[in-house]
Amino acid sequence: MYSIGIDIGGMSAKIGLISHDNVVLEEIIPTDSNLDYELFIGHITDVIKDICSHNKVDKIGISSCGLINSKLGAIVYSNNIKWDNKNIVGDIQNRTNLPVKIANDAKCAALAEAVFGIGKEYKRMCMITLGTGVGGAFIINKKLESGNAYGDADGILGHISVENGGRQCTCGRRGCLEAYSSATAIMQSYKERTGQQITAKEIFDNVRINDPSAVATMEEFQYYLGEGLVSLVNVLRPEVIAIGGGVAKSSDLFLDYLNSHVNSQTYGGIALPVKIVSAKLGNTAGMIGATLL
Numbered sequence: 033m034y035s036i037g038i039d040i041g042g043m044s045a046k047i048g049l050i051s052h053d054n055v056v057l058e059e060i061i062p063t064d065s066n067l068d069y070e071l072f073i074g075h076i077t078d079v080i081k082d083i084c085s086h087n088k089v090d091k092i093g094i095s096s097c098g099l100i101n102s103k104l105g106a107i108v109y110s111n112n113i114k115w116d117n118k119n120i121v122g123d124i125q126n127r128t129n130l131p132v133k134i135a136n137d138a139k140c141a142a143l144a145e146a147v148f149g150i151g152k153e154y155k156r157m158c159m160i161t162l163g164t165g166v167g168g169a170f171i172i173n174k175k176l177e178s179g180n181a182y183g184d185a186d187g188i189l190g191h192i193s194v195e196n197g198g199r200q201c202t203c204g205r206r207g208c209l210e211a212y213s214s215a216t217a218i219m220q221s222y223k224e225r226t227g228q229q230i231t232a233k234e235i236f237d238n239v240r241i242n243d244p245s246a247v248a249t250m251e252e253f254q255y256y257l258g259e260g261l262v263s264l265v266n267v268l269r270p271e272v273i274a275i276g277g278g279v280a281k282s283s284d285l286f287l288d289y290l291n292s293h294v295n296s297q298t299y300g301g302i303a304l305p306v307k308i309v310s311a312k313l314g315n316t317a318g319m320i321g322a323t324l325l
């Protein structure tokens with residue numbers, strides 16, 4: 033028996049046929065901020081029906097960007113796909129006759145890491161995803177709280193304040209972690225120094241060849257990420273923090289700094305050390321985590 037995991041992001045929706053931590057089959061539908069919701073639902077249910085005609089599927093899980101209400105089964109708000117108050121769980125359930133559940137994408141990825149990935153051996157795990165924005169989640173005993181709109185909206189780790197009155201953030205406030213440590217922020221910071229628009233991956237690659245602007249950009253990024261993680265550890269006390277998202281691919285450059293900074297700055301850090309590591313499951317984590325809801 034299989035489950036279907038759907039991961040809806042600002043660029044694409046991935047639909048996977050999942051068995052435990054294995055993605056047996058994957059299809060991709062492009063998404064963007066102009067995508068009509070009804071068209072998307074029609075398209076995705078066709079893909080689901082096609083998969084179900086060849087495989088035994090018992091449930092569907094949705095991992096979505098934005099603010100989710102798991103009790104209503106709705107995407108309440110998303111700045112990336114511009115669907116407000118869409119009852120996607122009901123809409124897919126009605127068309128497929130399969131049980132459907134939903135949670136925020138960073139939460140689904142964290143759940144998958146906690147159950148199958150880097151958090152397997154731990155009871156208290158945090159995951160922080162560094163991509164276009166900064167997402168995250170805190171998982172205790174490999175479970176996500178469900179059916180509570182307030183619980184659905186916790187773990188907004190990207191908007192911890194790391195510099196009072198600092199850089200403008202997309203949320204409207206200033207000085208959030210996301211404004212310093214997302215891939216977008218890294219690119220912006222490098223552009224301010226050099227006038228060049230290159231990807232975060234290219235900036236980290238330039239660190240490897242000692243480009244001084246790239247090194248300065250990375251030092252700023254890791255300092256603010258470290259400050260954010262210190263606050264996070266003081267409040268939540270995870271045993272392990274997994275760094276996920278595109279930026280994690282270059283994490284060999286900054287994990288040593290983070291481990292030493294965070295453990296030396298956290299209250300009683302030496303007595304209760306936290307391990308900061310790279311996530312394991314890559315970009316299939318959202319789909320896999322959705323099937324665990």
Ligand SMILES: [Zn+2]
Nearest residue numbers: 191201203208
């Ligand atoms: Zn913010």
